[in-house]
Amino acid sequence: MASTSKRPLTLRDVSEASGVSEMTVSRVLRGRGDVSQTTRDRVLQAAKDLGYVPNKIAGALASQRVNLVAVIIPSMSNMVFPEVMMGINSVLENTDLQPVVGITDYIPEKEETVLYQMLSWRPAGIIIAGLEHSETSRLMLKNSGIPVVEIMDVDGDPIDGMVGISHRRAGRLMAQEIIASGYKKIGFLGTKMPLDHRAQKRFEGLSDALKANNMEIVGTEFYSGGSALAKGRDLTELILNKHSDLDFIYYSNDMIGAGGLLHLLDCGKNIPEEIGLAGFNGVELLDGLPMKLATMDACRYEIGQKAAEIIAARLSETATAEGKIIELEPNFNRGETIRNNEN
Numbered sequence: 001m002a003s004t005s006k007r008p009l010t011l012r013d014v015s016e017a018s019g020v021s022e023m024t025v026s027r028v029l030r031g032r033g034d035v036s037q038t039t040r041d042r043v044l045q046a047a048k049d050l051g052y053v054p055n056k057i058a059g060a061l062a063s064q065r066v067n068l069v070a071v072i073i074p075s076m077s078n079m080v081f082p083e084v085m086m087g088i089n090s091v092l093e094n095t096d097l098q099p100v101v102g103i104t105d106y107i108p109e110k111e112e113t114v115l116y117q118m119l120s121w122r123p124a125g126i127i128i129a130g131l132e133h134s135e136t137s138r139l140m141l142k143n144s145g146i147p148v149v150e151i152m153d154v155d156g157d158p159i160d161g162m163v164g165i166s167h168r169r170a171g172r173l174m175a176q177e178i179i180a181s182g183y184k185k186i187g188f189l190g191t192k193m194p195l196d197h198r199a200q201k202r203f204e205g206l207s208d209a210l211k212a213n214n215m216e217i218v219g220t221e222f223y224s225g226g227s228a229l230a231k232g233r234d235l236t237e238l239i240l241n242k243h244s245d246l247d248f249i250y251y252s253n254d255m256i257g258a259g260g261l262l263h264l265l266d267c268g269k270n271i272p273e274e275i276g277l278a279g280f281n282g283v284e285l286l287d288g289l290p291m292k293l294a295t296m297d298a299c300r301y302e303i304g305q306k307a308a309e310i311i312a313a314r315l316s317e318t319a320t321a322e323g324k325i326i327e328l329e330p331n332f333n334r335g336e337t338i339r340n341n342e343n
Contacts, residue, residue: 009052018046029054069311070118071099072128074106077226079283080253080300081129084151087304088127095312097124106195108134115140125149125311131156132197147314149307152298154327155201161314163306163326167198170296170330171205174250174278177294177332179213181339183248183276186210187219189235189260190252191227199252202280206250219243223256232259247275248338254279257293258286261337265290276338282331292335299328 011022027035028043073081088099102114115137125147141148141159149161155168190199210216219242221235251257257279269275282297306326
């Protein structure tokens with residue numbers, strides 16, 4: 001019975017198929033310019049016909065770097081980080097760089113492990129969500145010797161580059177909208193803190209702005225795990241059982257906000273007159289709800305774009321600037337679940 005095992009293709013296979021030396025094949029595949037276009041085309045066609053893929057690890061031994069950008073994010077279970085990834089890819093697809101993704105589940109110890117594994121491959125750069133890291137992770141990032149861009153947040157001190165919005169400001173802006181619309185009894189539903197630092201900062205911004213207007217958050221409920229419509233339903237029912245006089249609920253993200261909206265509609269609540277509600281993230285997937293949820297767009301796609309642009313520019317031969325900081329502006333969308341403050 002014939003063996004099904006196959007040896008990996010080598011430069012010699014491409015050399016024999018194209019009729020040129022292994023050295024010439026190597027020059028073509030490394031993008032060297034000292035090869036005629038005719039020869040280049042012949043080598044590339046031979047490599048394509050064979051299905052040959054160059055060994056980047058071998059090349060990395062000399063350069064101490066591979067053309068990979070490590071992207072470290074907490075989750076892919078909602079529409080937030082997939083849109084960030086789309087923004088990153090829109091830039092990197094026009095370069096020789098490729099993103100590779102690691103997931104941390106908002107757990108600092110897991111972030112350390114993912115970061116360690118990513119750095120062991122000597123990536124060209126790192127894009128990592130958040131500004132809060134363990135001391136071990138911070139040391140690895142600081143001493144990596146490669147461009148680092150922390151994304152999603154600007155409320156803190158970056159290790160190198162930083163792209164995001166101010167979540168404290170987003171919370172304050174939401175509070176201003178709530179107050180201007182005449183709501184008085186405010187509830188908050190969100191992920192357990194402080195694992196989700198950005199939700200914590202929005203909560204703090206909301207609380208501070210309410211206190212400045214002699215108001216406070218009346219009730220809170222928190223959950224762990226991924227965001228889901230069912231959790232929004234259950235938590236909304238729970239908080240209203242405890243605080244039946246609430247006239248506004250602010251959700252830490254749109255998914256649980258959508259669940260809350262569906263629960264309130266099922267209960268026959270008059271939205272937004274009897275009770276108003278708002279989420280966060282501006283998830284377009286939820287545009288088909290019976291009512292358009294008030295929300296705030298966190299500029300996810302643009303954050304991904306800007307972060308990738310910083311990495312690509314830093315790796316170019318002419319770029320020397322480090323520590324670039326870009327703060328984007330969150331956009332409030334009133335939707336149909338908050339009263340018009342002009343009335």
